[in-house]
Amino acid sequence: MSEPELIVRFTAEDAARELRADVRAGLTEDPKWLSPKWFYDAEGSELFERITELPEYYQTRAEQQILQRTAMDIAELTGAGTLVELGSGSSEKTRLLLDALRKHGTLRRFVPLDVSGSALRAAVDAIALDYPELQVRGVVDDFTSGLAALDAGTDRLVAFLGGTIGNLLPAERADFFASIRAALQPGEWLLLGTDLVKDPDRLVRAYDDASGVTAEFNRNVLRVLNRELRADFAPEQFRHVALWNAEQEWIEMRLRAERPMRVELADLALTAEFAEGEEIRTEISAKFRRERVRDELATAGFELRHWWLDDAGDFALSLAVAR
Numbered sequence: 057m058s059e060p061e062l063i064v065r066f067t068a069e070d071a072a073r074e075l076r077a078d079v080r081a082g083l084t085e086d087p088k089w090l091s092p093k094w095f096y097d098a099e100g101s102e103l104f105e106r107i108t109e110l111p112e113y114y115q116t117r118a119e120q121q122i123l124q125r126t127a128m129d130i131a132e133l134t135g136a137g138t139l140v141e142l143g144s145g146s147s148e149k150t151r152l153l154l155d156a157l158r159k160h161g162t163l164r165r166f167v168p169l170d171v172s173g174s175a176l177r178a179a180v181d182a183i184a185l186d187y188p189e190l191q192v193r194g195v196v197d198d199f200t201s202g203l204a205a206l207d208a209g210t211d212r213l214v215a216f217l218g219g220t221i222g223n224l225l226p227a228e229r230a231d232f233f234a235s236i237r238a239a240l241q242p243g244e245w246l247l248l249g250t251d252l253v254k255d256p257d258r259l260v261r262a263y264d265d266a267s268g269v270t271a272e273f274n275r276n277v278l279r280v281l282n283r284e285l286r287a288d289f290a291p292e293q294f295r296h297v298a299l300w301n302a303e304q305e306w307i308e309m310r311l312r313a314e315r316p317m318r319v320e321l322a323d324l325a326l327t328a329e330f331a332e333g334e335e336i337r338t339e340i341s342a343k344f345r346r347e348r349v350r351d352e353l354a355t356a357g358f359e360l361r362h363w364w365l366d367d368a369g370d371f372a373l374s375l376a377v378a379r
Contacts, residue, residue, distance in 0.1 A: 060184035060192040062177055067196075071171070074198075075284060076324060082336075083321070083328045092223050092309075092339040094280050095273060096172065103273040112265045115219050118371035119249050122364050123149050127156035130375060131163075133362065134245045136213035138165040142199040142220075149217055153247075154187060162211070169195045169203070200224075200232050203239040212244045219251040219371070222306065222342035229342075233356035240378040246358060248374045250344040252365075256300040259343065263298035263307050271296035274309055277338055286322035293317065297335065306342040310335040349374055 075094060082089040096104065108116040136157055141150055150168075157163035166183055170176040173196045180194040199216070214236055224232055236246055263270055274296045278289040294311040301308055313330040320327055349372070350360045358376035365372055 058184075058191055060180045060194065062173070062180055062194045062196065064173060065195060065197040066171055068173075072284070079281060079285060079321065080324055080326060083326065087335065087337060088328070089337040090277055090281075092277075093171070095277050095338075097276070097280050097283075100273060100276045100280070101172075101175070103269060103276060106269050107265070107273060110265045110267065110269060112261045114262065114368070114370050115251050118366035118368065119217060119219070119373060120149055120152075121366045122371065122373045123152045126364050126373065127152045128159070129362075130213070130247060131156040131160035133375065134213045135160070135162045135211060136245065137162050137211040138167060138209050138213070139163065140167045140169065140203075140212055140214045142169050142203075142214065142216045143218065150183075150215075151186075153213075153215060154183070154190075157213075158187070158189075163190065165191045165193065167193050167195060169197055169199055171196065171198050200228070200235070203235050208241070210241050210244065212240065213247060214240065214245065215247040217247070217249040217373075219249050219341070221248060222251055222344070223339060224342075225340065226342075229352060230355065233352060233358070237357040237378055242378050244378050246353070246376045246378070248349070248353075248376065250349055250372050250374065251341070252370060252372055253305050253343040253345055254370060256302070259307055260298050260300055263309060263341065264296065268296075270298070270309075274311060274338055278311070281321065285324055288320050290317070294336075301340075304340075304342070305344075306340045308337055309339040309341070310337050344372070346372070 078091045082091065107113050130153065139153060139157060154163065154166065168176060168179055176194045176196055180192050184192045221229060275291040275294060278291040278294065281287040282289055293314050295314055297310040297312050299308045312335045313332060316332050317330040318327060319330065346363055353360055353376045357379050359379050360374055360376045362375040363372060
């Protein structure tokens, strides 16, 4: 078994610098916003795992159902020798793809890319142990900028699963798809998971579950700022809000101040004022139609070749080739 590698291109210092810049920008704009990337400290990651098991949150189960049916088709269609995964690393969905590509006989290399060095190290070690014939090379970097630094190849499959693409604004998605296309050669592949437009009430319930786990996940971003920036947010004084934006076809998660507040962020030398009822947008989660996925991929230089749905038609997995 070859030793797994871990290449660090995004350090803790880089993350701290980016956090400071993001928070200063977001809390000085009107309306205020915070990036969803800061949800995922250890507690936030644990809360998100609990979210994926909730009855209201169908996305993880739906995507897994599709992959259980199509992984061998994906292996045969792509013949990929290298699987590049953005996020995740050692999840069951990843292993469905690894198993299918190994069975097909083409897979030689697995390259997971994630911004969290600790999570990625655990994923790399677990995969290397269970797939000893694979060369495993983890890259610690931001998935929106790290692809350009990936080693060149001609038989790569890039997987971006979980519907995470929906967290990017339209202009950010366009840049992201363009960066993937720039990193790939013609004939290489992108496997993309997208949540689909559906009944708004059902969507809102998926982001505002009855047991309150998503509310705690949302408020956790304030705890991250308290710890990392010496802020004095009172998270329990912010109400979790999930809304459907029909014009944009996305869910918005917000935190609503339940009273007037003045929050000090000592490390930024910044004071953030909140009126009663004022909100911070913490996440968008865009929902898609096939036409939008096809058109956005085409603009970036991909051709949509396959489109698979779960039984309920809730979620889509698309396979596109670089032109």
